[in-house]
Amino acid sequence: MKLSAGMDQQSPEGEKSCLNSELWHACAGPLVSLPAIGSHVVYFPQGHSEQVAASTNKEVDGQIPNYPSVSPQLICQLHNVTMHADIETDEVYAQMTLQPLSPQEQKEVFFLPADLGAPSKQPTNYFCKTLTASDTSTHGGFSVPRRAAEKVFPPLDFSQQPPAQELIARDLHNNEWKFRHIFRGQPKRHLLTTGWSVFVSAKRLVAGDSVLFIWNEKNQLLLGIRRAARPQTVMPSSVLSSDSMHLGLLAAAAHAASTNSRFTIFYNPRASPSEFVISLAKFVRAVYHTRVSIGMRFRMLFETEESSVRRYMGTITGICDLDPARWPNSHWRSVKVGWDESTAGERQPRVSLWEIEPLTTFPIYPSPFSLRLKRPWPPGLPSFSGMKNDEMGLN
Amino acid sequence: MKLSAGMDQQSPEGEKSCLNSELWHACAGPLVSLPAIGSHVVYFPQGHSEQVAASTNKEVDGQIPNYPSVSPQLICQLHNVTMHADIETDEVYAQMTLQPLSPQEQKEVFFLPADLGAPSKQPTNYFCKTLTASDTSTHGGFSVPRRAAEKVFPPLDFSQQPPAQELIARDLHNNEWKFRHIFRGQPKRHLLTTGWSVFVSAKRLVAGDSVLFIWNEKNQLLLGIRRAARPQTVMPSSVLSSDSMHLGLLAAAAHAASTNSRFTIFYNPRASPSEFVISLAKFVRAVYHTRVSIGMRFRMLFETEESSVRRYMGTITGICDLDPARWPNSHWRSVKVGWDESTAGERQPRVSLWEIEPLTTFPIYPSPFSLRLKRPWPPGLPSFSGMKNDEMGLN
C-alpha cells in the first residue's frame, strides 16, 4: 500500500474509520480522555517510551541515550485523532497526528483562551461483567446479572412462557452478533444462550475477561470486550528490537520538533501506564496554577473492576526528576507519593502533577486562568526545559 | 523483566533457547542461511527497512529522511545469532547482535582469510506437504503422500491388520504432538487420524498452509508449519507508527556505528523480501571479485512450492542506485534485471550482486581471493561509500 504524501499514517486497509466512539470509550475505560482535534497538547516522549516498554515487556535499557536529544515535553497541535481496534484482539487504541509548535507559536499559545474540553462521557445505559468459568464453558450460556439485563436490554414480553427475544449487538468492527435472550430457570434468571458460544470462541474469551453491553440513544445494542491483564499477553515484537523502538519514537519526535512537521503516534489506553498526550490546558493548570509541596495530601482517580471510578488518597513525599540523567527538568512523574491504603503496592510510587487533585484548605484557582503567569515563557528557551523549578518554587 | 546491562536483548520469558536448528532451517526454507557467530558480516539498513515495510504493510514514506545519516552498508562483527519462533504463529525469526567495526578494524578485516562458511544444511529425511481442504476439514484426517511416509516415518508392522503405530512429533517450541499413523483404505494409503485435528485447530492451519515432517539423525520426529502467504496476514503494529520504526532502525544502526557498540536486529526469513545481513566474504566476492555488465546473463535461485530450489535465468538490464537520494552508492538491489520466463511478474526487478550467479564463458575467480584487490580500501573513507563505481568499473 503506497501512500500519497506526508508523514500522516493511514489506517490499515479495510479498517472502518467510523468506529463507534461510545463503545471505544467504554472499552478504554472511564479515565481515558482524548484531547480534541485541533487543540493544543503536551506530548511526553518518556510516557510514550513507557508504553513501548509495557508492550514489549522490556524496560528501557540504561545504555540507550536520549538520542537525538529531545525536550521532555513537546507542545504540539493535535491535527488528528482516530480511534481504532485491533482486528485480532479488539484491543482499543488511538492514532494521533501531532505537530510540534515553533518557539514563536509556543509563546503565543499561552495567551489563548483556555480549552479545558469536556471529559469524555461514559455511556449511561451499559453494564460490564467479568466472565465466569460457566460463562466461557462450552457447557452452557451466559448468565446476565438481573439489574444489568433490566437496565440495558429491551424489556421481554412476559406473556410468553418462557419470555425470550433475539438480541442483535454490534462490536467495535461493526460486526453483528445475535443472541437468544431468555428468562427461565428456578429461580428465574436472564441468560444468553444460542449464539453466545460462537461469540466466545470467535473472540477467544476466557474466564476473567470482561464483556460490556451498551444500549445507546439510537436504541442500538453495542458489545465490547476487555481482556484480563494476563502477564504473558504482550509479546515482544519480532519486527524490531525494543531498543530500536525506543530510539525510533525519540527520533520521530526529534525530527518533527526540529522541522515543525507532523508525526504519528499510537496510544494504547489499556497497555500504557499513563496518558502521555495531555491537553495543554490541563498541563498548564496543573503545573503553573497549582502549588504543591512535600507533605501535601491529594486524591487520585482509579478504575474499579466494574469499570467505574474511585478515589485513593495519598501524601506527596518528594518532588524531583524521574530520570535526571536523560530527562532533566521533566514534569513526567515528577511527584513521589505514598498511598494511604495497605494494598498500595499496586499503585505507582510516582505520578504526574496533572493526575492528582491536591487537597488544600483554600481554593487556589477559583477559575481557570484567573491567576496570571508570572513569567509566561523563559526568554531564552525554546521549550519547557528548566522552567519547572523557577515557576513552581521547588527545591 | 529488567535486564542486566548492555544493549543485548534477551529472548522473551520462557522462550526455549535450545530451539531445534534443523527444524528452524527447514521452516525458514532452503535459501536461508545465517552467518556464523563471530564472523564478519555486512548489514544493509535498506534491506532491514524493507522487512519492516513488509511487516507493517507500509512502504517507506518519501518524506522520511535518512536520519541520522547512516552508511548504506555497515561491516559488523556478528556477536550472536539465536533462532526463535513466534509463540502465537510459529513464524520463524532470528535475533542477531551486531557490532559495527571501527574504520581501522574494517581495513584489517579485508586481509583476513576468507570465511565463506558452509551453506546451511537442509535435512535429508523430511517432507513438506501443502494441506488440502480434506486435510484441514473436521471430517477426516491427514493423507500422507506415500513416498513421504515411507521415507520419513518409521516402518509399520505389516503383520498387523491394518498396520498402524503411534507417532510422536515435536514442534519448534518442543511441544509434543501424538498422531495415529495407519495404512488402510482401498486402495491402501497412509493416514494420520487421531490427534491430527487437535494439531490443525491448535495451530489454526487452513488449506494452503504447509506442514513439514523431519526424521532426524537422533531418530526424532520433528514437525514444523509454514503458513501460506495470505495478503492480509501481517497487521500494522499498533505499538509504533511505521515511520517511527523506520527511523528507529536507522537510529539504532547510526548510534551503534558512531560508538562502535552492539545493536540488535530481528530477521524474519519468510517476511523479508531479501536477506539483509550477508557474510562479508560473500559480499566481497560478489562485489569486488565478480565483473558484471549490462546485457550479461545470470542465474538466480528461488524456492519452489515443495521447499526445494530451482534456478531462473535473466539478463542484467542496468546497474544503478535503487534510491539515489537517500542511499547513494549503495550495493543494495543495485542490479536491474529482466527475467526469461513470462511469469516473471512475481520476481523482483532489482536484485543485489550476491544474489545472482553471472554466467561467463571463462572463470573469472578460479578460487576465492586469488585475485588481489587493486585498492582494498579508499583511504579517506570510513565505509564503503563511493567505492562501488571506482572498484567495479561501472558507469
Added chain:
DNA sequence: GTGTCGGCCGTCTGCCGACAA
C-alpha cells in the same frame, strides 16, 4: 441473585471404504 452441576437430546466430529481424477 448467580455459579456450577447432572440430565438429556441433537449435532457434528471423526474413522471407515468407495470412487474418481
Added chain:
DNA sequence: TTGTCGGCAGACGGCCGACAC
C-alpha cells in the same frame, strides 16, 4: 496415487432445571 465423499457411531455442544452459597 490421493482428494473428496457418503455412511455411521460416538463424543461433545448446548439447553434445561436443581441446588447451594
